[in-house]
Amino acid sequence: MGLELSAIGRILDMYPELLTADPYDDVYPIFDFLLHAVQLPFREIRKSIIRCPRILVSDLGTQLKPTFEFLTELGFVGPNKLTSQTTLLLVSSVESTLKPKIDYLVGLGIEYDDVRNMVLRSPGLLTFSVENNYRPKLEYFLKEMNGNLDEIKRFPQYFSFNLEKRIKRRHRLLMEHGILMPLPDMLKVSDGEFNVQLLEKRLQMVEKRLL
Structure with a gap:
């Protein structure tokens, strides 16, 4: 699969049971599954394993195939x-x-088809914790930002941003100056770009007052 020795060493440190695994019975079937069932291009299997070596020690019949x-x-x-x-x-x-995260979003009042579209657009949603990610970020969004769920449906990437360092910080800066900004504009840009946008909007507000 073209794995570098350093990558192999890291994987074996994480999962030493691979040292005693039977390549033909335990490992090759997983490669075959990724190649033919999941239909990953051959060159992508290496990237997949490096990104998540746990795949190599997951049971094919009870874990990988059902998921x-x-x-x-x-x-x-x-x-x-x-x-x-x-x-x-x-x-x-x-x-x-997986199901609890989908159920949580549906339980908020978001239609299943909308949740499905959110997940397909932003697969990372399925990796976030309900208690440590969804719940606190939604609470802040709904209560402090006076947001509505339609905005979350349009921009599910909201959950991928750090609550304290980005969401709260930028929202509070906007509120200090009485500025409204769509979620993507507020969160997706770098700190430098955000500061430029903030300055431009403040200047626009001053110009309007002078007219």
Whole structure:
């Protein structure tokens, strides 16, 4: 698979049981699964393993295949099919990890189809903790930012940004100056670009007062 020795060493340090695994019975079937069932291009399998070596020690029948079936039904097919960036989802438990996150979002009042589209647009949603990510960020968004769920549906990447260092900090700066800004404009840009936008909007406000 073209793995560098340093990568192999790191993987074996993390999962020493691979040293005693049977390549033909334990490892090759997983490569075959990634290549033919998941349909990862051969060159992408290496990236997938480096990104999530846990795949190599996950049971094919009880973990990888059931999760792949669930993700396929969710819509990870065609242009949304799994890539080397998202195959890490395969090691997640359907019942204790993936479904609870979807159920939580649906429980907020977001339609299932909208949740499905959110997840397909931002697969990282399936890796975030409900208690440590969803709940505190939604509470701040709804109570402090007076946001509505339609904004979250349009920009699910909101959950990928740090609450203290980016979301709260930038929102408070905007509030100090009485400025409103769409979530993508507020969060996606670098600190430098955000500061430039903030300055431009403040200057526009001054100009309007002078007219």
